[in-house]
Amino acid sequence: MTSSNILVLYTGGTIGMxxxxxxLAPATGFEARVRAQQSHQAERLPNWSFRELLPPIDSANMSQDNWLAMVEAIRQGTEAGCDGVLVLHGTDTLAYSAAALSFLLLGLAVPVVLTGSMLPAGAANSDAWPNLFGxxxxxxNGVAPGVHLYFNGALMHGARVSKLSSEAFDAFQVVPRQRQGxxxxxxxxxxxxxxPRQPVNLLSLPLVPGLRASHLRALLDxxxxxxxxECYGCGTGPSDNAELLEVLRAAHARGVVLAAISQCAQGHVEFGVYAAGSQLASVGLISAGxxxxxxxxxxxxxxxxxxxxxxxxxxxFSLDLCGERAE
Structure with a gap:
């Protein structure tokens, strides 16, 4: 789908700091800088309008409320006639926002692309303008409806990408993982x-040797x-710790949703491979594949x-909603 009238939604981040x-701190007034820089671009670009979510933030401060504000701004922009959206965002939580928007914007008929930069616009050898205008x-040129992340010349699926470097220009990549769903x-x-969505009390917890049932109970309570x-390998955990398993079982019984992912960068959860994984499945965990x-x-x-x-x-959660579980 080609976009000729896009909304540029500025949330803050390094790109405009x-x-x-x-x-370095977030700053307003980025639209004027973008329009001034556009005059130096050789490429033919779509028409665009600009909106700031105020106040602009360092993405280390990103919250669920910010995600919901983005969704509302994108909805308003598309209702006003925009046929594409570009979200400018800090890199620290860019992959989290790209993933969240992938599921919050299900059914949206226009493409949404997120980008940011490792160095601020105007800094020597910055990647800001190549990422933004790219x-x-x-x-x-045409992007399929859905949420995507553009960085260092690559267009990536919004729900498959992770930040792998704190310095390199190709910091964001789609890590190869088995996807079946x-x-x-x-x-x-x-x-x-x-x-409409409401804030949710959510957390991610890595399993580590020495994790106690009391630690997990305090969290779940x-x-x-x-x-x-975040389980070991293909979805294993301390299956010989009956107290810890009981804490998980009790939490699931009172309505807590428990999802298992692999700690391995190229891993996936397959509970039935090891008995230790089957034990986790038996107390209510669902596989994130x-x-x-x-x-x-x-x-x-x-x-x-x-x-x-x-x-x-x-x-x-067990189904593939936008390409996050299946190729």
């Missing part, structure tokens, strides 16, 4: 992008609605935030 007494050019045949109205448990942490958290937020019951969340 300027020097302050305490270091993303605009990609939208102009049944694609959702028809989008339920309850998770369409027009559906804090009101957590969904937990992404080869989904990333970012995708698992974003997907749970979109489902739980829509007010769905535990069993419906688990059913939809």
């Amino acid at each position: 300027q020097a302050s007494a305490s270091g 993303a605009m050019q990609a939208l102009h 049944t694609r959702l045949s028809e989008l339920p109205a309850a998770i369409d992008f027009r559906q 804090s009101g957590v609605q969904g937990l992404v448990l 080869g989904m990333t942490r970012e995708a698992a958290l974003g997907k749970l937020f979109a489902l739980l935030g829509a007010g769905l019951a535990q069993d419906e969340v688990e059913r939809l």
Whole structure:
């Protein structure tokens, strides 16, 4: 789908930061800088309008409320006639936002592309303008509906990407993971992008040697609605710790959604391979397959935030909604 009239949604981040007494800080007024720089671009770009989400933030401060504000701004922009959206965002949580928006914008008929930069616009040898205008050019040339991340010349699936470097210009990549899943045949109205969402008490926790049942109990007793448990290998954990397993079982019984991902960068969860994995499945954990942490958290937020019951969340979580579970 080619875009000729795009909304540029500025949230802050390194791309628009300027020097302050305490270091680089988010700054307003970025539209004027973009328009001034556009005059130096040889490529033909689409028409674009600009909107700032105020105040602009360092993406280290990104929250669920910010995600919901982005969704609302994107909805308003498309209703006003925009046929593509470019979100300018800081890199620290860019992959989390790309994943969350992938599930919050299900059913949206126009493409959404997120980008940012490792160095601020105006810095020597910055990647800011190549990323920003490269993303605009990609939208102009044609991008499929859905959420994507553009960085260092690559257009990537929004729910498959992770940040792998804190310095390199190719910091974002789609890590090879086994993706197998049944694609959702028809989008339920309850998770369409027009559906209001509420904040959700979510967390991700890596399994580590020495994790105690008391640690897990304290976490789950804090009101957590969904937990992404980062398991070993293909979905194993301390199966000989009956107390820890009972804590998980009790949490699931009272409605907490428990999802398992692999800690391995190229891993996937397959509970039946080891008895230790089968034990986790038996207490209520659902497999995220080869989904990333970012995708698992974003997907749970979109489902739980829509007010769905535990069993419906688990059913939809196990299906492929936008390409996060299947190629």
